[in-house]
Amino acid sequence: MQEKCERGHNSVFDGRGRHTNHTVNPAALNGAIMAHINTYPRYEHHYCTAKLGQFYLSPVLTLDAMFADFVIKHPMIADAHRKEQVYRRCFRDSNLTIGHTYTDTCRKCDILDVELKIARRNNNVRQIDVAVDARRVHLDFAAIARNQLIQDELRSQNDPEFVMICGDMQKVLTREHSYID
Structure with missing residues (x-):
């Protein structure tokens, strides 16, 4: 320490911690x-x-x-x-x-997407129009359901007599698939 002070180094560098020999990307x-x-x-x-x-x-x-x-x-x-x-x-x-x-994934959206891809592959304009319209209607219903959920949530926060119960029953309830056309 005395030698460093004699050479004009008033402060001593603390060499602990981050060193200069580390690799930098x-x-x-x-x-x-x-x-x-x-x-x-x-x-x-x-x-x-x-x-x-x-x-x-x-x-x-x-x-x-x-x-x-x-x-x-x-x-x-x-x-x-x-x-x-x-x-x-x-x-x-x-x-x-x-x-x-x-x-x-929404099962209905997946089915409509497959129908649309098949119609485009076959270049069937009528099938394309039907598939696009069905998808638009499905998405419109989904948007209405989302908006209703938001409104119900706001109402349940503001009205103490209104109770909103929301649950995802996709993995809870099981049912047999019916193949009725």
């Missing part, structure tokens, strides 16, 4: 990773249309496969094969998920 690495993640097609969550930014990637993808593709497509990045944790962190920050959740 280049700033361009995060940009390249995000650009690679954004090359995959995104799908909007069906029930999250009111919340912007809720997207998912195809259920056939995995983070391992995406990272392997990143390593192949970016050979100029030094030690790219060692950056998997950085890739996973960037994916987590991107607000994406892989695959839709079970509750994210």
Whole structure:
């Protein structure tokens, strides 16, 4: 300490903590990773249309496969094969998920989508119009139901005599399927 003071160093650098020899990822690495993640097609969550930014990637993808593709497509990045944790962190920050959740699909919407795809594949204009109209009517009914749910929720908060009970019975009740046309 005395020697350092004699040499003109009035304060002594505390060498504990963060050292200068740690590895730092280049700033361009995060940009390249995000650009690679954004090359995959995104799908909007069906029930999250009111919340912007809720997207998912195809259920056939995995983070391992995406990272392997990143390593192949970016050979100029030094030690790219060692950056998997950085890739996973960037994916987590991107607000994406892989695959839709079970509750994210509406059976009626799925059926109408299949009917529309078949009609488009067959180039049948009449079937396309029918499928588009049926889907629009279904989505209109869903919007009416959502609006009614919001109104009932507000009424239950303001009116003490009104009680709203809401439950998802999809996994609770079982019933036999009837095949009556």
